[in-house]
Amino acid sequence: MSEVRFVTSFAERFALRVPVVQAPMAGGATTPALVAAVSNAGGLGFLAGAALPPEKIASEVAAIRALTDRPFGVNLFVLDPAAPDDATVRRALEAIDPLRAEFDLPPGQPLERYAPDFRAQLEMLIELRVPVASFTFGLLPAHDVARLHDAGLYVIGTATHTAEGVAWRDVGADAIAAQGAEAGAHRGTFIGAFEDALVGTLALVPQLVDATGLPVLAAGGIMDGRGIVAALALGAQAAAMGTAFLTCRESAIPQAWKTRVRDMSDTSTSVTRAITGRHARGIRNPLMQSLSETAQKVAPYPVQNALTQELRQSAGRAQNADYLSLWSGQGAPLGRARPEGISAAELMAQLEQEWHAATSRIAAQQR
Numbered sequence: 001m002s003e004v005r006f007v008t009s010f011a012e013r014f015a016l017r018v019p020v021v022q023a024p025m026a027g028g029a030t031t032p033a034l035v036a037a038v039s040n041a042g043g044l045g046f047l048a049g050a051a052l053p054p055e056k057i058a059s060e061v062a063a064i065r066a067l068t069d070r071p072f073g074v075n076l077f078v079l080d081p082a083a084p085d086d087a088t089v090r091r092a093l094e095a096i097d098p099l100r101a102e103f104d105l106p107p108g109q110p111l112e113r114y115a116p117d118f119r120a121q122l123e124m125l126i127e128l129r130v131p132v133a134s135f136t137f138g139l140l141p142a143h144d145v146a147r148l149h150d151a152g153l154y155v156i157g158t159a160t161h162t163a164e165g166v167a168w169r170d171v172g173a174d175a176i177a178a179q180g181a182e183a184g185a186h187r188g189t190f191i192g193a194f195e196d197a198l199v200g201t202l203a204l205v206p207q208l209v210d211a212t213g214l215p216v217l218a219a220g221g222i223m224d225g226r227g228i229v230a231a232l233a234l235g236a237q238a239a240a241m242g243t244a245f246l247t248c249r250e251s252a253i254p255q256a257w258k259t260r261v262r263d264m265s266d267t268s269t270s271v272t273r274a275i276t277g278r279h280a281r282g283i284r285n286p287l288m289q290s291l292s293e294t295a296q297k298v299a300p301y302p303v304q305n306a307l308t309q310e311l312r313q314s315a316g317r318a319q320n321a322d323y324l325s326l327w328s329g330q331g332a333p334l335g336r337a338r339p340e341g342i343s344a345a346e347l348m349a350q351l352e353q354e355w356h357a358a359t360s361r362i363a364a365q366q367r
Helices: 009-013 032-040 054-065 086-102 118-128 141-149 162-170 201-212 227-232 255-263 286-292 303-317 344-365
Strands: 019-020 046-048 072-077 132-136 155-158 174-178 216-219 238-241 267-270 280-283
Touching: 019 032, 019 046, 019 344, 032 046, 032 054, 032 344, 046 054, 054 072, 054 118, 072 118, 086 286, 086 303, 118 141, 132 174, 132 255, 132 267, 141 155, 155 162, 162 174, 174 201, 201 216, 201 227, 227 238, 227 344, 267 286, 286 303
Parallel strands: 019 238, 046 072, 072 132, 132 155, 155 174, 174 216, 216 238
Antiparallel strands: 267 280
């Protein structure tokens, strides 16, 4: 059977042998080793930079560049500085402190800073001239997109529905990451209510393709070669895959988290704002349940995220998955057939083989 390939302009621009973008995943998964391995294997690796101060972004980028000479990207969250009032913080800590006590942590306190300075992070990306920059949670003004372009960066905006994709097109973005409702971790919605933006990947991708005319990357529920073919058939130019890489050897999330991802079913996840103050999809556990029971005390992102961080870090060190933020997409069970501890390079090789096999199988059925 002859091999059939789809070649897209996005794949050609970044010399991708496999139309796969390793999605940025905050929480420790996207180590320089993971990012570089995906890029070296013919995909596009991505560093989750949102939680990193500018100097850490610089050191991580340097580490990636030491491991690969191929293109890669860095993702940031578009955030205004957080300045919560004392009552908001104290109310959130009333719910968090009993959980902290289970790890012998003292009562939480207001913090001097709740997230890295987004503007400083943005300036660092421009200074470093990283090949690709993607943005989630908000919309950059056109003058910032122009500055990124002047520095040679390719700009990707995240959209959970059509209006967000059009907004990114209108400020000059080069491509759109279509975040379907199946995707794990934080929802990127920035126009309207998150409940109205839970559009599945199958419906979202072709609508964004038609509405924007830009290259679209399909994210959400894609775990194997069949998913890659489906994304391309919908008009996407690559598949953005996050959960598939969570359990790779190079991913630095706790082993307890990897185990839960491998053991989950398609109905194991929920979308909640209780852990970080922003809606995100993760595996249900006691942390999610406990904080959801006092939803009125949850502080907005990034305040809640910062206030629960020490608790979650302690749980990670203890390999206690009950108190981790177990971000994962709905497609995780599709990865269970792969060996435990697979490397990113091995996974990319499997995805490439599966993609070719699925494409050829469909082509043969048309004869």
